Amino acid sequence: MDALVLQRTYLDLTTPHVADACMRLGIAVRLAPSAVRPVWSGTHFVGRVCPARHYGSVDVFLEAIDTAERGDVLVVDNGGRMDEACVGDLVTLEASLAGMAGVVIWGLHRDTVELKAIRLPMFSLGTLPVGPQRLDPRETEALVSATCGATLVTAEDFALGDDDGVLFIPLKRAAEVAEVATAIRDTERYQAARMRLGKSFREQARFDTYLQSRLTDPEQTFRQHLRAFGGEIEE
The missing domain is CATH 3.50.30.40 (Ribonuclease E inhibitor RraA/RraA-like)
Structure with missing residues (x-):
């Protein structure tokens, strides 16, 4: 990915978005x-x-x-x-x-x-x-x-650097990291917009359902629960 494409691709991605994407892809999170x-x-x-x-x-x-x-x-x-x-x-x-x-x-x-x-x-x-x-x-x-x-x-x-710090990512993984980071960013923005309109994150995350399911399956994690319906905010 050349400099111009890199700039355009990562212009609206933050280091938290990209760090989460790296974790989701199994790429080591390397940072300053x-x-x-x-x-x-x-x-x-x-x-x-x-x-x-x-x-x-x-x-x-x-x-x-x-x-x-x-x-x-x-x-x-x-x-x-x-x-x-x-x-x-x-x-x-x-x-x-x-x-x-x-x-x-x-x-x-x-x-x-x-x-x-x-x-x-x-x-x-x-x-x-x-x-x-x-x-x-x-x-x-x-x-x-x-x-x-x-x-x-x-x-x-x-x-990639912003107010949260600096990340270092392999150039050969730039495109796939950006794709996943963009999906994470869009999901979080959608969730935040719904919260501002009055729908709490607990409601969006079906938190009551998670607490109930954990009673029967103590091994279930919140991440697994969110992943089941595309509500991931962490990996």
């Missing part, structure tokens, strides 16, 4: 740690992963951006370090001018005021004014893969 947060609220992006490991200099980021395609998401691996900021306004502006869709940092950022003006979606562990004061040896995998918490990502993955 919950401490990786957007620099401002109302953020949403989707794009193929462009990995870059940081060693103390911005040259690795410039090289990653130079080889990136429009719509990619720069995923920066700084090992979760909290003693230095590794991405600031110039790298972010460069990524924006290259048409990238966003930046995810397993580490810290700086130049927050400028970043908010640039408005390229960014997630990080937080902010710190001081940059790196080191220059470590570069690994051969510097532009091949990156870690974000316990998750290893490559260009075979895409990233």
Whole structure:
């Protein structure tokens, strides 16, 4: 799935929709740690992963951006370090001018005021004014893969981010994940609309029926009950 189709397909899908879809399809839910947060609220992006490991200099980021395609998401691996900021306004502006869709940092950022003006979606562990004061040896995998918490990502993955966090999904599963996520989204919207018109979720979920059936079959789960008539809200 190319960048344009990816953008169009996931434009109105949230990370909760997609996480539920992954679980329903048996795809491992791979995500950035919950401490990786957007620099401002109302953020949403989707794009193929462009990995870059940081060693103390911005040259690795410039090289990653130079080889990136429009719509990619720069995923920066700084090992979760909290003693230095590794991405600031110039790298972010460069990524924006290259048409990238966003930046995810397993580490810290700086130049927050400028970043908010640039408005390229960014997630990080937080902010710190001081940059790196080191220059470590570069690994051969510097532009091949990156870690974000316990998750290893490559260009075979895409990233989806919003105010609830960042998910990483195999590109080859993008279409089927989107199809299931769309069905989940539409079901939840329909249920919410009916609730606003006065029909409680307990009524829609036939909760009394579930409680009665559980008396005769204690092994039955609420998920199984909902699945029987297409009312799934969780998996």
